[in-house]
Amino acid sequence: MTIAAGVRPKSPIERLLAANSWLVYAFFYAPIFLLIALSFNDNENVGVWTSASTRWYSEMFQQDDVMRALRNSLIVASVSTLISTLLGTAAAISLERFRFRGQRVYDGLVYLPIIIPDVTMAVMLLLFFAQAFNIIDGLFGSKPAFGLGTISLAHIAFNISFVAVVVRARLAQLDSSLEEAAADLYATRWQAFRYVTLPLIMPGVAGGALLALTLSLDDVVVTSFVAGPGATTLPVYVFGLVRRGVTPLINAVSTVMLAASMALVLISLFFQRGTGTVAITEEEPLEET
Amino acid sequence: MTDSVKLTGVTKRFGDVLAVDDLHLNVADGEFFSLLGPSGCGKTTTLRMIAGFEFPTSGSLTIRGQEMALNPPNERPVNTVFQSYALFPHMTIEENVGFGLRMKKVAPADIAQRVKRTLDMVQLSHRASASPSQLSGGQQQRVALARALVNEPQVLLLDEPLGALDLKLRQAMQLELKDLQQRVGITFIYVTHDQDEALTMSDRIGVMSDGKLLQVGGPQDIYEHPRSRFVADFIGEINLMPAVAVDRDSVKLLDGQVLMAPHDAPAGRSVTVAIRPERFTLFRPDAEIPSGRSSIAGKVIRRIYHGDVFLYDVDTAEGLLEVKEENRPNVEVFEIDSQVVVSWSPSAATVIED
Numbered sequence: 001m002t003i004a005a006g007v008r009p010k011s012p013i014e015r016l017l018a019a020n021s022w023l024v025y026a027f028f029y030a031p032i033f034l035l036i037a038l039s040f041n042d043n044e045n046v047g048v049w050t051s052a053s054t055r056w057y058s059e060m061f062q063q064d065d066v067m068r069a070l071r072n073s074l075i076v077a078s079v080s081t082l083i084s085t086l087l088g089t090a091a092a093i094s095l096e097r098f099r100f101r102g103q104r105v106y107d108g109l110v111y112l113p114i115i116i117p118d119v120t121m122a123v124m125l126l127l128f129f130a131q132a133f134n135i136i137d138g139l140f141g142s143k144p145a146f147g148l149g150t151i152s153l154a155h156i157a158f159n160i161s162f163v164a165v166v167v168r169a170r171l172a173q174l175d176s177s178l179e180e181a182a183a184d185l186y187a188t189r190w191q192a193f194r195y196v197t198l199p200l201i202m203p204g205v206a207g208g209a210l211l212a213l214t215l216s217l218d219d220v221v222v223t224s225f226v227a228g229p230g231a232t233t234l235p236v237y238v239f240g241l242v243r244r245g246v247t248p249l250i251n252a253v254s255t256v257m258l259a260a261s262m263a264l265v266l267i268s269l270f271f272q273r274g275t276g277t278v279a280i281t282e283e284e285p286l287e288e289t
Numbered sequence: 290m291t292d293s294v295k296l297t298g299v300t301k302r303f304g305d306v307l308a309v310d311d312l313h314l315n316v317a318d319g320e321f322f323s324l325l326g327p328s329g330c331g332k333t334t335t336l337r338m339i340a341g342f343e344f345p346t347s348g349s350l351t352i353r354g355q356e357m358a359l360n361p362p363n364e365r366p367v368n369t370v371f372q373s374y375a376l377f378p379h380m381t382i383e384e385n386v387g388f389g390l391r392m393k394k395v396a397p398a399d400i401a402q403r404v405k406r407t408l409d410m411v412q413l414s415h416r417a418s419a420s421p422s423q424l425s426g427g428q429q430q431r432v433a434l435a436r437a438l439v440n441e442p443q444v445l446l447l448d449e450p451l452g453a454l455d456l457k458l459r460q461a462m463q464l465e466l467k468d469l470q471q472r473v474g475i476t477f478i479y480v481t482h483d484q485d486e487a488l489t490m491s492d493r494i495g496v497m498s499d500g501k502l503l504q505v506g507g508p509q510d511i512y513e514h515p516r517s518r519f520v521a522d523f524i525g526e527i528n529l530m531p532a533v534a535v536d537r538d539s540v541k542l543l544d545g546q547v548l549m550a551p552h553d554a555p556a557g558r559s560v561t562v563a564i565r566p567e568r569f570t571l572f573r574p575d576a577e578i579p580s581g582r583s584s585i586a587g588k589v590i591r592r593i594y595h596g597d598v599f600l601y602d603v604d605t606a607e608g609l610l611e612v613k614e615e616n617r618p619n620v621e622v623f624e625i626d627s628q629v630v631v632s633w634s635p636s637a638a639t640v641i642e643d
Contacts, residue, residue, distance in 0.1 A: 180342050181375035183362040185389035185440070195388075199379045 032258070039251035046246050056252035066253060069237035076148060076223075076233060077216040080155035085209040087156070088163025093197075095164070096171040097179075111165065113158040122225035125154045129226060146228025154226045155216045162215060163208035170204025171197075203271045210268035214261055292354070293318045293444055293476040294339055299348035299358075301334055301500075308334040310500035312348070316444075316478060321470050323479045323487040326497035327523065332480045333448060335497070339478065340369045340446050353443055363392070367444040368437035372452055374429045376421035382408070382432050383417040389440040407439040410469075427458050434469070444476045451486065463489050484524045488512060496520045512565075514639050521563045521641060528569075530562045530607045532640075540640060544606040548583050552640035561641045566613035568637035571601065571623055572630040584632040585610075589623050603631055 010018075038046060042053040060066050094100070095107055113121060129150050137143040178200070182192035198205075220235045227236060234257065241250050294316040301309040309331040316322045324332040337343040338350060341362035350358040357365055368389065376385050383404055390400045408414040411431040421429055430450060437445055447466075451459045467490045470477045481487055487494045488508040495505045496519075504511060504520050515521035518529065532540040534554040540562060541547050554560050578584050587605035599622065601612040610631055614620055623629055 175373060175375065177371050177373055177375040178377060180340075180362070181369070181371060181377070182388070182392075183342075184340060184367075184369045185436070186363045186392040187388075188363055188392075191392060196377055 035251055035258070036255050039248060039255040041248055041251075043248070046248055046251070056248045057256075059249060060252050060256070063249070065237065066234075066249075069232045069234045072148060072151075072231060073217055073234040076151050076155055077213050079152045080159055080216045081209055081213045083152075084156045084159035084212050085163050085205060088160040088208060088212075089167050089201075089205050091160060091164040092167035092171055093193075096168050097176075111161055113161040114165065118219075118221040121158060122154075122222040125150075125157065125222065126225045129153075146226060147231040150226045150228065151223050151231060151233065154222050155212075155219065158219075158222065159212035159215060162211050163205075166208035166211060167201060167204045170201045170207075174200055206271040207268045210264050210271065214264045214268070217257070217264075218261060291318045292316065293320065293352070294478065295349075295351045295354075296335070296339075297349040297351075299335070299338065299345045299350060301331075301338060301343060302346045307500050309338070309345075312500075312502050314495060314502060314505070316476060319474050319476055321467065321477045321479065321490055321492045323481060323491040323494045324497055325481055325484060325487040325494050325524075327482055330497040331500040332482075332497045336369075336446050336448055336478060336480045339444070340367060341365050366442055367446055368440050368442040369446045369448065370430075370433045370437050370450045372449045374421075374433040374450075374453075376429055376432055376436070378421055381418050381420055382413065382424070385421065385432060386436045386439050388436065393440070403439055407435045410438070411435045426454055427462065430454065430462065434466075438469075438473060438475070442475060444478060445470075447477060447479045449481055449483075450479075451481075451483075459486075466490060488524075496523065498523070515563060515641065518561060518563075518641055518643055521639070526566050526611060526613075528564045528566060528610050529641075530564070530610075532560050532562045534558045534560050534640075542585075542607055544585070546583070546585065548638060549635040550638040550640050552642070554640065554642045558642065561643065563639045563641055564633055564637050566600070566611040567598075567615075568633050569610065569612040569614075570632050571603075571612055571614060571621070572632055573621075574628045574630055576630065578630065578632050582632045582634050583638075584630050586628070586630050589625050589627050589629055592623065592625055601629075603629060605631060 038049075039056060040052045040054065041049050042055055043050040091110055095103065095110070129146065133143050174197070178196055179192050182196040183189075187195065218235060219233075220239050223233050224236045224239070227233070232240070234253070238250055238253055238257075241247070241253075292315045294314075296312050296314040299309060299312045299314075300307070312331075312335060314335075324335060326332045334343060338345050338358075339352075341357070341360060341364070345358050348358065349356060352366060377388065380388070386407060387400045387404045390403060395403075404417075405414060408417055411434060413428060413431055413435065416424060416428065421432065424432065430453075433450065451462050451466075454462060463486055466477075470490075479487070479490065488511075491508055493505060493507055494511050496503045496511065498519050504516050506514075511520065512524055515524065515527070521527045521529065530542060532542050532548070534552065534556055535541050535547060536556055537553070538551050539547050539549050540552065540560055542562070548562065550562060552560065572578060572584070574586065585605045585607060587603040587610065589601055590604050590609075591600075591602040593600040595616075597616055599614045599616060599620075601614070601623065603610045603612055612631060
């Protein structure tokens with residue numbers, strides 16, 4: 001009996017599993033498509049479709065509140081991404097390449113912000129800032145205000161962990177004899193880092209930075225606790241709007257945020273995959289002289 | 290001859306583990322010196338201390354007369370060829386080879402010229418702008434060599450550089466390396482667990498075990514006159530027969546036979562007589578053994594045809610002896626279960642005291 005390639009009768013279980021995966025996809029993506037579709041709805045009422053228009057998108061760009069929140073989001077995201085990428089990369093290198101007292105404790109604690117619930121993190125930071133500001137008030141007689149500064153600090157606090165995790169994974173793959181080779185070839189510690197280590201972990205650093213950027217742009221819980229009056233980021237602003245009832249304007253804002261997040265995640269994935277193999281792999285000889 | 294590298298009482302501990310134990314070693318200028326031993330014997334740690342990747346717990350290490358035990362690698366006039374080659378994957382072959390010169394701030398024009406010349410030497414100038422992953426294992430190996438040699442180091446350290454290559458290429462590279470070393474005249478310190486490699490290339494070999502340097506000598510010296518059971522056993526095949534020292538010129542085997550074999554053990558001390566399989570000759574029981582030769586009777590229990598040689602296992606009063614006979618045109622081939630006489634000349638026997 002001959003068997004035709006690829007034509008094997010499917011068992012009922014296989015059919016069931018296939019159907020299930022389609023259901024899961026539908027569950028994930030139907031709301032997204034609904035959101036995108038309704039953001040182009042001309043009607044004031046979210047649930048009633050009248051005709052397609054980009055009315056809410058143009059309205060979005062004309063609303064000062066939305067634009068101010070967007071600007072705040074971008075400022076906080078850039079500042080916190082820059083600083084947390086520097087600190088997170090430094091943390092990853094110190095954990096992966098050096099031995100120091102208390103390292104094991106530090107090793108565990110650096111990942112804490114990833115594990116603890118957002119709300120806990122938010123309350124912690126709020127308390128911390130309040131106490132710190134009281135002390136500053138006592139010492140200098142003036143009290144710093146909650147605002148973009150506190151939001152940025154809070155974002156840095158949780159982003160360091162994520163950057164550290166991503167960069168460290170990259171470093172762990174890096175053959176440490178490459179750094180030894182650099183030192184052997186007369187490079188100082190700094191030169192070895194600058195010319196060998198950094199270029200090779202760059203995909204990890206870039207991936208970590210984009211992850212930090214995404215997390216900062218998306219955060220609601222921590223931000224709303226430490227924002228203080230007047231300093232609102234885009235996601236917090238949207239959350240506020242929803243409480244006053246969903247309007248198609250929110251759909252438009254959400255769609256823009258979704259597109260931006262997805263673009264960042266895609267770029268991040270691209271960087272992490274890009275120059276995939278760090279160590280020299282045992283490849284088939286291409287040519288022998 | 291001046292000492293290129295000199296280790297005096299060098300000890301290295303990793304926590305409770307004694308990796309290198311009171312090592313004394315002088316490597317002469319221009320010498321091809323191999324550190325040979327099984328994995329975990331401390332040979333790589335010794336090499337890494339010379340390179341500056343590890344620092345001795347105690348002892349002194351000089352390179353060309355200068356104390357260097359605690360200097361970082363970038364301050365030492367040595368370069369390393371790594372087992373994994375450790376080529377920088379984000380640089381071209383040219384950039385890899387020029388890296389050391391760039392770090393030493395050599396003028397760019399000189400760098401280009403020296404890189405070109407060194408790549409010519411390893412026959413890879415046509416691949417100068419390729420990236421390491423585009424090269425075969427053998428080519429990567431040669432780039433690693435070029436990257437080290439271009440700096441004209443006083444000492445070149447090689448950490449099992451041929452380990453990842455297949456047998457044919459490895460054998461070709463052994464000869465190429467030896468040839469290269471003689472041309473450039475740089476001191477080579479070569480770490481390997483492969484006795485063939487060490488015997489083929491080295492001027493001298495140091496055999497290590499458990500962090501200790503057991504014996505240092507030329508390849509022939511090490512092979513023919515091992516001074517300890519470990520060295521005898523680690524390098525090639527060898528037959529070991531327990532015996533008792535009679536006087537400075539002879540020992541007595543278990544069966545009472547007295548052999549002529551010079552040694553330094555006091556009378557009555559138990560010793561081991563070591564004889565290489567190829568130093569044995571097999572005779573028929575009725576054959577006349579040439580005078581002056583020692584012999585022992587036995588029975589062939591196994592014969593293996595190896596193409597160039599026959600390997601026999603012969604059961605004797607001294608235990609199982611392995612005999613290697615060359616497959617010459619008129620060599621007599623013995624069948625399994627046939628009675629034979631194993632014979633050897635006194636110079637073939639080495640007495641090991643332990």
